[in-house]
Amino acid sequence: MSDNFSYLYDSPGPRGRRRILIGSVISAAVLLAFVGLGVWQFADHGQLDADRWAPFLQWPIWQYLLVGLLGTLQAAAVTAVLSAPLGALFAIGRLSRVRPIRWLATAYIEIARTVPVLLLVYLMLFGLPHYGINVPTLWKLVIPLTVANSAVFAEIIRAGVLSLPRGQEEAALGLGMLRRQAMRYVVLPQALRSVTPSLVSQLVSLLKDTSLGYIVAFTELLYRGQVLSAFNHLLIQTFLVVTFIYLVCNGSLSAVASRLRTRTVRRGIRPPVAPELSTPITEKAPHA
Amino acid sequence: MNVLIDHLGDVLGALGTTLVMFLIAGVGSIVIGVLVTVARVSPIPLLRWVAFAYVQFFINVPLLALLVLAVFALPDAGIIAPLEPTAIVVLAVYEAAYVAEAVRSGVNTVAVGQLEAARALGFNQLQSLRLIVVPQALRAVVQPIGNVMIALVMNTALAAAVGVVELTSEVNKVNLIEAQPIAIFAGAGVIYMAIALVIGLAAGWVERRVAIVR
Numbered sequence: 001m002s003d004n005f006s007y008l009y010d011s012p013g014p015r016g017r018r019r020i021l022i023g024s025v026i027s028a029a030v031l032l033a034f035v036g037l038g039v040w041q042f043a044d045h046g047q048l049d050a051d052r053w054a055p056f057l058q059w060p061i062w063q064y065l066l067v068g069l070l071g072t073l074q075a076a077a078v079t080a081v082l083s084a085p086l087g088a089l090f091a092i093g094r095l096s097r098v099r100p101i102r103w104l105a106t107a108y109i110e111i112a113r114t115v116p117v118l119l120l121v122y123l124m125l126f127g128l129p130h131y132g133i134n135v136p137t138l139w140k141l142v143i144p145l146t147v148a149n150s151a152v153f154a155e156i157i158r159a160g161v162l163s164l165p166r167g168q169e170e171a172a173l174g175l176g177m178l179r180r181q182a183m184r185y186v187v188l189p190q191a192l193r194s195v196t197p198s199l200v201s202q203l204v205s206l207l208k209d210t211s212l213g214y215i216v217a218f219t220e221l222l223y224r225g226q227v228l229s230a231f232n233h234l235l236i237q238t239f240l241v242v243t244f245i246y247l248v249c250n251g252s253l254s255a256v257a258s259r260l261r262t263r264t265v266r267r268g269i270r271p272p273v274a275p276e277l278s279t280p281i282t283e284k285a286p287h288a
Numbered sequence: 289m290n291v292l293i294d295h296l297g298d299v300l301g302a303l304g305t306t307l308v309m310f311l312i313a314g315v316g317s318i319v320i321g322v323l324v325t326v327a328r329v330s331p332i333p334l335l336r337w338v339a340f341a342y343v344q345f346f347i348n349v350p351l352l353a354l355l356v357l358a359v360f361a362l363p364d365a366g367i368i369a370p371l372e373p374t375a376i377v378v379l380a381v382y383e384a385a386y387v388a389e390a391v392r393s394g395v396n397t398v399a400v401g402q403l404e405a406a407r408a409l410g411f412n413q414l415q416s417l418r419l420i421v422v423p424q425a426l427r428a429v430v431q432p433i434g435n436v437m438i439a440l441v442m443n444t445a446l447a448a449a450v451g452v453v454e455l456t457s458e459v460n461k462v463n464l465i466e467a468q469p470i471a472i473f474a475g476a477g478v479i480y481m482a483i484a485l486v487i488g489l490a491a492g493w494v495e496r497r498v499a500i501v502r
Contacts (some may be wrong), residue, residue, distance in 0.1 A: 005329040005395065008403055008421065009413060012331065023332040031338065045366045114438065114484035115477040116445035122460045127469025204348065211350035215449050222353050235361035243353050250348035 047236050055232060056241055068224030069245060075138060075210040075220055079145040080203060086146065087153025088192075092183065094158055105154070112151035120144030121212055140216045149206050156198045160191035200257035204250045211246075221245060291466045292459070292475045302458030303479065309376050309444045309454065310483075314437050316380030321387025322426070326417060328388065329395055339388070346385035352446050354378050359450040375447040383440045390432040394425035427498045434491025438484045445480075455479060 012020060042048050055061050093105030124140040135143070164187060172182035192199075213220035225242035229235045292299050328339035346354075358378045359371065369377075398421050406416035426433075448457035459476040463469050 008329055008395075008416075009331055010407060016331075020331050020333075023330075024334050027332060027335050027338075031334070041367065042365050045364065047365050111477070111481065114442070114481045116442040116456060116480055118445040118448060119456050119459075119473060119476055119480070122456065122463075123469060123473045126460060126463055127473055130467055130469050208348075208350035211352040212449075214352055214356070222350065222356065225353075226356070229361075235364050236357075239353065239357040239361045243349050243357060246349050246353060247345065251344065254344070254348055 042236075052234055052237055055234065056237060061228070064228060065221065065224055065241065065245065068219060068221040069249070071213065071218060071220040071224075072207065072210050072222075072249075075141050075145070075213060075218065076203070076207045078138070078142050079149060079206055079210070082142070082146045083150035083153050083206075084199070086150035088157050088188070090150060090154035091157035091161065092188075094154065095161060097179075109151045109154050112147050113155070115148075117144050117148045117209060117212060118215070120147055121215055125216060137216055137218045141210065141213050141218045141220075145206065145209050145212070148209070149202070152202055152205075153199065156195050156202060157188075157191060159198075160195035161187055163194065164191055197257050197261040200253060200260060204253045204257070207250055207253065208246070291462065291468050291471050294466075295462045298458055299455070299462065302453055302455045305372070305452065306441070306444050306454040307483075309372070309379065309447065309452070310437075310441050313376045313379035313383065313444070314440055316376070317383035317387050317436070317440065318433065320380060320384035322391055322422065324384060324388040325391040325395065325425070326422065328392060329417070329421070331413060343385045343388050346382050347389070351378070351382050351443055352449060354382060355446060355450045371450070372447075372452055375444075375450065375452050379440065379443060379447070383436060383443065386436045386439065387433060390429045390436055391425055393432070394427075394429035395421060397428040398424045424500065427500055430495040430498060431491055434487055434494075437487050437491070441480065441483050441487065 010016075039048070046052070090105045090109055093101050094109060096102045096105070121140065121144045124135070124144060128134070168190065169182050169187055172186040173179070177185070210220055211222040214222040214226060217223060221242055225238050229238040232238065324339045324342055327335040328343070330336060355375060355378050358374050362368075362374075402420055402424065403416060406420045411419065444454060445456040447454055448460070451457075455476060459472050463472045466472065
């Protein structure tokens with residue numbers, strides 16, 4: 001999980017160890033000062049009082065928030081299920097030999113990647129009802145997220161296809177397969193396998209994006225937190241708990257992604273490099 | 289497009305807000321991101337751990353939750369700041385985690401021989417970090433940082449959700465008056481795409497100038 005950069009330094013001698021100790025003490029002091037300042041500021045305004053936190057020991061409050069989490073997971077699942085195949089389709093389109101298909105797929109990917117999701121959400125909320133198109137709340141959230149995420153999935157999958165040695169496709173064609181058979185039976189399965197960690201990382205970003213449900217008033221975690229805080233007036237406590245729940249869920253997903261990543265590296269599959277993506281996709285194997 | 293031109297003054301003002309937020313938060317996130325990476329590769333275990341925790345926290349928590357927490361909740365703890373600066377600070381510390389991830393992958397590209405040479409020349413750890421590792425790491429990750437900056441521009445739109453009047457919230461307002469959603473939102477989309485294009489081209493230009501050809 002944590003990274004190893006020890007190759008950057010010699011193993012420290014007695015003087016180096018003393019310096020590291022001094023550095024540790026100083027940074028611990030600075031850190032403690034910051035944390036202390038924060039705690040003091042919170043305590044000074046009574047935010048740490050037991051009665052402000054006690055409600056979060058009660059099951060009904062958690063039940064209320066967990067129903068929100070269920071909505072978050074539902075929206076994330078629907079978005080993922082829709083955008084993954086769409087993404088694969090657009091990736092194949094962008095790699096196609098037929099120019100119009102390639103251009104259309106490229107245009108879609110580039111547009112969907114550079115328009116803020118919130119703008120699409122506003123379009124669903126305030127724009128389309130004007131034309132009589134009014135979809136259920138879940139879809140007001142899922143459609144914009146699918147538009148944005150299918151483009152990102154497409155780029156990840158394309159990076160995987162491009163990172164595959166050309167010989168694979170050539171061999172498949174040499175065996176008499178059609179291009180589309182080669183893509184389906186040889187190229188895509190390997191490409192998808194090598195980008196699985198990046199796809200899981202993208203799931204984290206997708207799950208984070210479902211917090212836009214706060215704006216469309218879809219029952220998800222952040223929205224429930226907002227409603228709860230309006231009811232109990234414990235703003236700080238409620239939103240800190242909400243943040244904590246997000247952290248636990250996404251943290252476990254991220255852990256899965258990084259485990260998959262080290263496994264792929266160990267099996268000797270070179271992870272693809274996709275420099276044009278905003279999310280960190282690859283970790284190169286550290287220098288031995 | 290005509291509709292947006294009718295409201296040119298307001299839209300340009302809002303675009304200015306978006307750009308100002310992007311520029312300040314962008315510079316801030318690069319500075320914080322580099323510092324976090326330095327802490328992450330430092331020989332001091334505590335600093336490494338804190339930097340790791342920082343990156344993990346911000347990569348796993350939604351920006352909107354942080355914005356809501358900072359704008360609506362923190363005043364309850366007596367931490368009161370004007371709306372826009374609050375949003376800019378949240379954007380900067382959030383995006384800094386992504387910058388740190390990018391720069392860290394750049395540190396991986398610095399060859400071990402570089403460090404060995406630095407040691408042989410008598411550089412101490414701080415010097416080799418400052419003069420050898422960070423410059424080479426940054427040169428290797430210009431394009432990834434450009435992509436983080438594009439993500440940052442798109443994320444400035446989220447500030448609309450907590451009440452900052454920037455491009456997205458302004459065009460939404462224009463739409464409520466004019467009721468021509470397709471033209472208005474398409475226009476705003478084109479503006480965002482243009483900004484992203486400029487950042488992409490700028491990153492490409494910078495990369496060509498600083499890339500180390502081996």
